[in-house]
Each structure stands twice: as C-alpha cells, then as structure tokens.
Amino acid sequence: MAETSNDTPWTVMRLLEWTTDFFRKKGSESPRLDAEILLAHARGCQRIELYTQFDQVPEEEQRVAFRELVRRRGEGAPVAQLVGYKEFYSVSLRVDENVLVPRPETEHLVIEAIDQIKARMSDRDAPTVLDVGTGSGAIAIAIAKSLPKTIVTAVDISLAALDIAKWNTENLQLSERITLLQSDLFDGLAPDQTFDVICSNPPYISQSEYDELPTTVREFEPKGALLSAPDGTEIIAKLLNEAAGRLNEAGQLIIELSPMIAGACKQLAEQTGSYSEIRLIKDLAGHERILTMQKA
Numbered sequence: 001m002a003e004t005s006n007d008t009p010w011t012v013m014r015l016l017e018w019t020t021d022f023f024r025k026k027g028s029e030s031p032r033l034d035a036e037i038l039l040a041h042a043r044g045c046q047r048i049e050l051y052t053q054f055d056q057v058p059e060e061e062q063r064v065a066f067r068e069l070v071r072r073r074g075e076g077a078p079v080a081q082l083v084g085y086k087e088f089y090s091v092s093l094r095v096d097e098n099v100l101v102p103r104p105e106t107e108h109l110v111i112e113a114i115d116q117i118k119a120r121m122s123d124r125d126a127p128t129v130l131d132v133g134t135g136s137g138a139i140a141i142a143i144a145k146s147l148p149k150t151i152v153t154a155v156d157i158s159l160a161a162l163d164i165a166k167w168n169t170e171n172l173q174l175s176e177r178i179t180l181l182q183s184d185l186f187d188g189l190a191p192d193q194t195f196d197v198i199c200s201n202p203p204y205i206s207q208s209e210y211d212e213l214p215t216t217v218r219e220f221e222p223k224g225a226l227l228s229a230p231d232g233t234e235i236i237a238k239l240l241n242e243a244a245g246r247l248n249e250a251g252q253l254i255i256e257l258s259p260m261i262a263g264a265c266k267q268l269a270e271q272t273g274s275y276s277e278i279r280l281i282k283d284l285a286g287h288e289r290i291l292t293m294q295k296a
C-alpha cells in the first residue's frame with residue numbers, strides 16, 4: 001500500500017490483495033479475513049458489503065485510517081482489539097487489551113453448559129450459573145442470552161476486565177440477569193452461595209507454552225488471563241478443590257482446558273473424590289478441550 005506505486009488506483013480489491021499478502025508475510029493465520037475486517041471497519045461498512053465495492057476507490061480519510069490499522073496489525077495487534085469487538089456465540093462483544101479475545105473453542109463450553117442445563121434442569125424455575133474468570137463476559141452472556149430463565153453470576157479477579165463485562169452486559173440488556181463481582185475464584189462470594197452449574201475458562205497455559213506463544217497473543221492479550229505457572233494446572237487444581245463446595249446437589253462443573261493438560265486435570269478431578277461422571281470432551285479438531293463432572 002506504499003503511496004509510491006504506479007498510477008493504478010487503490011481500489012477496494014487492490015487494497016485487499018496487497019494487505020492480504022502483507023499479513024500473510026507477517027504470519028497471520030487468516031490474512032484475507034483480517035484485511036476484510038479492517039477495511040470494512042475503516043470504511044464504516046459491513047464486511048459483506050465490500051464484495052459489491054471491489055471497484056470503488058476509498059476516500060483518502062478511509063485509506064489513512066486503514067493504513068494505520070494495517071500498520072498496527074502488522075506489529076501483531078489482534079484484529080478484535082483494533083476494531084474493538086469480537087463475535088462470540090452470535091453476539092458482538094466489546095474487547096480491549098484488558099480481556100482475552102473470546103475464542104471459538106470456548107463456544108464448545110457454552111454448548112455443553114446449555115445442553116446440560118436443558119437436559120438436567122428443565123424442571124427448575126431459575127437454574128443458577130457461575131462463570132469463574134468471566135473476562136469480557138463471553139460465557140455468562142452467551143448462557144444468559146440462550147436460556148432466559150437462568151440467573152448468572154460472573155466473577156473475575158481483574159477489575160479492568162469486569163468493566164468490559166459490565167459494558168457488554170448493559171449493551172445487551174442483560175445486567176438484571178448477570179451479577180458481576182470481583183473475586184479471586186470463589187473468595188468474593190457470600191460464604192453460603194451455591195450454584196447449579198459452574199463454568200470456567202481459566203488461565204491454563206504453562207510457562208513454557210506461554211514463552212512460545214505468538215506475539216499477537218503474548219504481547220497484546222493479558223498475561224493474567226492466560227498463564228498458570230509453572231505447569232498450567234495450578235488454577236484448575238484450585239478450582240477443582242473449591243468448586244465442589246459451591247455446587248448444589250448434582251451440580252455440574254464444566255472447565256475449558258488445553259489438550260496438553262487434559263489427562264492430568266482429569267486425574268486431579270478424580271483425586272478430589274468430590275465428583276462423579278468425570279468426562280473429557282473433544283473439540284471439532286479432535287482435541288480434548290472440555291472437562292465436565294457432577295458433584296458426587
């Protein structure tokens with residue numbers, strides 16, 4: 001997109017082709033998609049609309065904005081942070097540098113939670129759900145939106161993350177059904193508060209895995225959302241030990257984890273002696289991604 005090139009106009013098509021190539025060389029896993037999302041953002045249109053605009057030449061103001069976005073993406077900034085939102089489970093969530101960008105893998109956890117609530121709790125007036133480490137509010141919001149009878153509590157240790165979760169719950173008119181609370185795991189809850197379902201996508205990256213993460217994750221997403229040092233299992237172990245005391249009878253615990261530690265975490269769950277029906281569930285790529293169990 002250098003301004004020194006020949007007289008060929010910088011149409012939408014040409015901008016997309018140049019930028020896709022640039023992002024590919026920079027190591028993006030989705031160079032064309034990144035280019036389209038950023039150009040649509042700079043033009044203030046939907047991505048799909050670009051397909052009817054290939055021959056148009058964006059105004060100078062739009063090209064300046066696009067160039068800046070491309071520069072920052074080239075330095076590793078996640079696309080979701082650059083445009084300020086991420087689609088997750090059919091909702092658009094605000095994100096910034098204080099929250100993990102919600103991942104497609106986490107939609108599996110949401111699906112599992114919804115399935116379990118529908119299958120086991122259809123007789124309840126208002127099933128109670130706790131989301132531990134809510135970040136942007138992704139899991140809490142997806143469940144509350146899909147199951148209007150649920151009453152959801154969402155906690156996070158990070159106040160900055162809770163600010164984003166608050167914005168998202170208000171924006172989606174869910175603040176009356178989702179209570180947000182700063183808490184180190186369960187410490188901030190009332191001593192006698194228990195739930196039918198506890199969900200969590202906790203930090204589970206080991207120190208060695210963290211050191212190998214791509215720049216776009218390591219330098220731009222919050223370390224406290226990713227790292228559980230040294231082994232990746234530490235926070236999950238604590239969660240497993242404490243969650244049983246926070247579950248109602250036959251309550252369900254559903255945890256997202258890395259396939260690298262799936263076996264170890266299943267063993268930890270078994271060792272607590274507090275759970276039955278301990279199962280690992282694979283994601284679409286065939287990786288063990290979700291650990292689920294019932295309070296014994």
Ligand SMILES: C[S@@+](CC[C@H](N)C(=O)[O-])C[C@H]1O[C@@H](n2cnc3c(N)ncnc32)[C@H](O)[C@@H]1O
Nearest residue numbers: 100102133134135156157158184185201202225
């Ligand atoms: C992997 S992110 C998940 C965010 C969001 N639930 C999602 O799936 O997109 C983990 C979150 O847990 C929070 N967290 C880390 N340690 C915690 C703790 N001890 N207690 C509560 N939350 C914690 C982080 O601040 C971060 O928001």
